[in-house]
Amino acid sequence: MNAAIVVNANQNLASITSAGTTSFNGGTSTVGSFGGTGALVVASGVTVSATNALNHGSINSAGIVNVNGGASNVVGTIDGTGVLNVNAGSLSSTHYRHGTMAIASGATATIADSMNPGNTSATGYLNSLSLMPTAPSTS
Amino acid sequence: MNNSMVLDYGVGSSPIASVAASIKQAFNGGAWDQPGITSTSARNNPAQYGIGYVEASNFGSTAFEGQTFAGGNAVLVKYTLRGDTTLKGSVGLQDYNTVLANFKRRARLGRR
Numbered sequence: 545m546n547a548a549i550v551v552n553a554n555q556n557l558a559s560i561t562s563a564g565t566t567s568f569n570g571g572t573s574t575v576g577s578f579g580g581t582g583a584l585v586v587a588s589g590v591t592v593s594a595t596n597a598l599n600h601g602s603i604n605s606a607g608i609v610n611v612n613g614g615a616s617n618v619v620g621t622i623d624g625t626g627v628l629n630v631n632a633g634s635l636s637s638t639h640y641r642h643g644t645m646a647i648a649s650g651a652t653a654t655i656a657d658s659m660n661p662g663n664t665s666a667t668g669y670l671n672s673l674s675l676m677p678t679a680p681s682t683s
Numbered sequence: 684m685n686n687s688m689v690l691d692y693g694v695g696s697s698p699i700a701s702v703a704a705s706i707k708q709a710f711n712g713g714a715w716d717q718p719g720i721t722s723t724s725a726r727n728n729p730a731q732y733g734i735g736y737v738e739a740s741n742f743g744s745t746a747f748e749g750q751t752f753a754g755g756n757a758v759l760v761k762y763t764l765r766g767d768t769t770l771k772g773s774v775g776l777q778d779y780n781t782v783l784a785n786f787k788r789r790a791r792l793g794r795r
Contacts, residue, residue, distance in 0.1 A: 649718075655684050662686065662772055664687075665749070667687045667747075667749050668687070669691065670689070670691070673690055
């Protein structure tokens with residue numbers, strides 16, 4: 545059984561590396577680098593920003609997740625009803641199934657390349673997609 | 684994107700024009716080298732592959748590539764063969780008939 549990390553209020557952390565579940569249940573938090581194969585769970589009304597790296601097994605968010613840097617961020621799967629802002633850097637995931645996704649100018653969000661185009665496990669589902677005028681997007 | 688996407692916009696106005704513009708910008712005459720919604724697989728074989736898009740109301744189903752959109756208001760996007768007017772992943776008689784039906788008509792939102 546993997547340990548769990550629970551954050552209930554504002555935090556400013558240098559890094560989190562976890563193979564378990566990290567839950568942000570309250571506040572606005574900034575984490576320098578996320579690593580590990582665990583699950584990142586963000587509750588509604590909560591904001592989590594990754595400054596330098598966001599590598600994790602999965603994200604399930606009803607809040608706001610900001611990707612603010614990192615040239616090769618990789619998240620296994622991204623689900624939830626929240627807001628995902630890729631403000632800088634590059635993010636790759638097997639699928640994006642989220643409420644709102646916004647990709648800033650110069651940032652990139654990539655559906656992890658599949659050797660089998662048409663693979664339904666990679667099908668994205670979004671309620672809103674915002675691409676800044678010069679933003680590279682899903683490749 | 685080398686797969687598919689459902690943009691389920693609910694009760695608001697359709698973002699299909701924005702999606703089309705993002706694909707068109709990335710397409711860049713077949714180079715697929717500009718910002719927007721792009722595809723590395725299409726870039727590697729632009730003569731055969733591209734990114735298609737369609738308003739779900741013209742698709743005839745509330746399910747697409749493993750995702751459902753019960754409300755019906757969605758824009759569907761798919762990496763597929765050029766000429767696939769129905770986003771089914773292949774090109775056949777139905778696509779041929781669509782081309783004939785639209786021959787010499789002004790360009791409309793459809794696929795790139």
